[in-house]
């Protein structure tokens with residue numbers, strides 16, 4: 001059940017924009033496609049909705065194959081029983097809010113749409129505005145009409161294409177929660193497209209990171225954050241320090257020879273093109289010098305504060321250590337030029353592949 | 367099943383999913399390829415509409431007999447006949463008349479547009495209204511009015527000779543200059559309407575820059591404004607030239623008595639007066655269509671290249687150029703135009719319709735209602751009026767629907783072959799009405815379709831001729847409509863045809879209404895495409911007017927003209943009232 005995509009390929013004229021990607025969305029699961037602009041998220045979503053025709057690969061929705069070019073099989077979008085929220089909302093200006101929401105029901109031939117419309121409007125909290133025209137609504141309200149319309153006929157599948165990108169930050173936070181809540185209540189699979197990592201991490205059961213038409217990694221938000229497969233994913237999700245490390249005679253060391261302990265689980269034995277990922281919040285930053293020892297699974301490095309930025313709850317510092325500049329947080333006031341000690345566990349310092357993710361996933365695909 | 371839906375106050379507690387609910391409604395719109403069938407249908411209809419008359423003309427130009435005659439044979443003599451002195455003379459006259467008309471109409475029309483939209487002229491709204499009104503004034507009715515005014519026995523000469531005793535000077539409308547004069551009056555509103563958009567959309571900062579650089583208003587006009595408008599001017603001039611080349615009503619009424627023949631009237635004469643030469647007419651018609659088609663092609667190319675040059679879309683408030691000492695001359699000129707193009711012709715027709723015998727002096731005239739009461743008794747006239755309303759009202763609906771369907775395919779869906787469809791829609795636009803009529807005459811004499819002598823044939827002719835009006839207005843709207851509006855309907859469970867019906871159509875209604883209005887007005891006053899294919903049963907008002915005038919019954923022709931114009935204004939107001947969307951035009 002849910003969605004299953006196998007070897008999806010899409011090209012516009014001669015240019016391939018989706019290079020044979022495969023993934024699943026389980027029943028009731030909320031999955032996000034995350035990636036930089038132009039990586040093919042919208043194209044993938046549109047292929048699933050049936051708005052674009054794939055060149056190869058199969059797409060199945062709840063066990064039914066809806067697209068398979070090899071067998072010349074293509075199910076039109078209106079027969080896929082889905083609800084979709086567009087980035088531009090696409091609320092029909094000639095219909096009232098209630099008529100917009102009732103549309104999916106009336107085209108399915110249902111006579112009495114009142115209860116279902118009232119329910120959908122109630123879910124998004126727009127009951128009072130049901131007789132308004134879309135031109136009389138704010139952006140956030142229009143967005144919620146689009147959401148109500150998508151769920152009104154209780155489709156088998158919900159698709160979202162950056163539905164929050166036109167809202168201001170505060171409204172975005174609130175609507176994000178609302179969408180998760182509604183999806184969980186409806187228990188339908190949902191595929192959500194965004195390039196905003198906060199949205200992806202906070203809403204999803206699983207995140208699929210794409211780059212240039214390839215799937216780079218998929219996993220739970222925790223997986224992606226703590227165990228990114230390469231530098232691209234690590235950089236795209238959260239903020240990151242990358243340490244250029246190489247294997248010395250007695251273990252890993254920084255460019256200037258300072259020894260450093262890394263998560264042994266991440267050490268694949270492949271030395272070429274590795275960097276160590278160290279999240280800024282994993283570093284405990286202390287004023288002064290506390291010795292230079294690495295022991296008991298802890299790294300303890302000394303450096304010099306070269307820059308700082310006050311952020312409210314804490315300050316972000318840039319500390320020069322062994323020829324590298326690292327970002328770290330501290331609630332203590334550290335004057336520029338002063339010495340500081342950075343403490344972090346070996347487990348927080350993971351080796352990741354630095355090679356271009358593109359070539360990596362090409363290797364995957366091949 | 368509403369019972370499964372739960373109650374609204376239950377809100378999110380919504381346990382039951384209805385399994386296996388049908389994904390889409392069946393029924394007339396169904397899930398099948400209604401749209402595909404529609405495309406094939408539209409493609410076939412447009413192909414038949416556009417290609418049949420052209421093919422028939424080409425075939426006919428190689429025949430030596432009248433259409434439908436069994437004893438004809440193949441010949442090249444028609445094409446050889448093009449080189450005869452008669453045809454070459456006509457071609458020369460045609461080019462002179464069309465060239466002069468275009469030149470004068472461009473100068474006056476552009477000047478008026480500049481004065482109305484760029485200076486502190488006092489009555490821009492009123493003048494725009496007047497020009498729009500005279501745009502709809504039928505050309506052959508204008509010609510009739512000016513014959514009454516300017517013919518040797520007409521108003522001016524009567525006035526000169528009887529009232530003023532001047533013998534050494536007289537005017538004769540039956541001449542090349544007479545034709546050009548009336549055609550210029552008729553074309554000025556068209557030039558104005560095509561130039562007003564570019565002039566209003568011009569980025570004022572260029573003009574302001576030249577003003578601040580010390581240029582006088584006239585120098586600015588010459589060195590900045592007109593050069594910037596050059597694309598728009600050239601495009602408007604080409605369209606104006608096409609209209610002048612294919613103009614039929616004016617040269618047939620004024621030119622035939624004065625023995626001034628242009629290609630459009632020659633086709634008519636060759637078909638109507640013995641010895642008839644339909645084959646030669648076809649060859650002449652193709653020649654004329656070649657000229658107009660060439661101009662249209664050039665114009666389209668220009669319009670494509672020039673669009674970006676002038677209109678930047680940020681038309682700001684521009685400081686109007688003060689008219690100063692020119693104010694009164696300009697006012698007088700505008701007043702004069704309104705009088706000779708609109709007021710005087712209408713009054714003269716009204717006067718002629720109310721008198722028994724023509725006299726220039728109203729105090730000598732014997733007034734009568736008989737021309738109007740004639741309409742009351744004449745079944746033929748009544749049939750013509752009913753036919754006109756059927757053809758314009760119903761035909762325009764057919765035209766708008768077909769045009770909207772074409773644009774939906776060529777602009778939105780772009781299925782295989784949409785470019786061909788686009789081309790075929792535009793093809794008849796370059797074919798003069800009289801030539802189209804001749805093509806249909808040839809075609810339906812041979813084709814085993816019982817169309818000759820039916821109103822359907824007239825509607826077919828009009829729809830073919832004016833289909834681009836509908837495709838352009840509808841297409842412009844379809845381009846604007848955001849794709850996702852339609853896609854949202856599909857993902858919400860609507861089939862493509864249902865999306866068209868419930869989303870695209872309602873959202874395009876204003877444009878469809880405006881297209882209907884344009885077509886209605888064009889159909890109502892059309893005569894050139896009708897004149898060769900009407901029969902007694904399918905006569906329309908424009909033909910009735912024209913034939914009574916040809917039979918020297920000026921009174922009846924004038925009464926019918928007045929009637930036609932009253933009907934036009936009435937219908938125009940009715941349409942504008944009933945269809946707010948048409949007003950934007």
Ligand SMILES: Nc1ncnc2c1ncn2[C@@H]1O[C@H](COP(=O)(O)OP(=O)(O)OP(=O)(O)O)[C@@H](O)[C@H]1O
Pocket residue numbers: 012017035036037038039040041042043044195
């Ligand atoms: N109709 C089209 N014709 C040609 N190329 C297209 C078309 N639509 C998309 N593309 C290309 O396909 C690639 C993927 O586009 P897509 O819209 O899927 O990106 P996206 O990941 O959704 O980006 P964004 O975050 O900016 O929305 C882009 O490089 C784009 O230029």
Ligand SMILES: [Mg+2]
Pocket residue numbers: 041042043
């Ligand atoms: Mg996108």
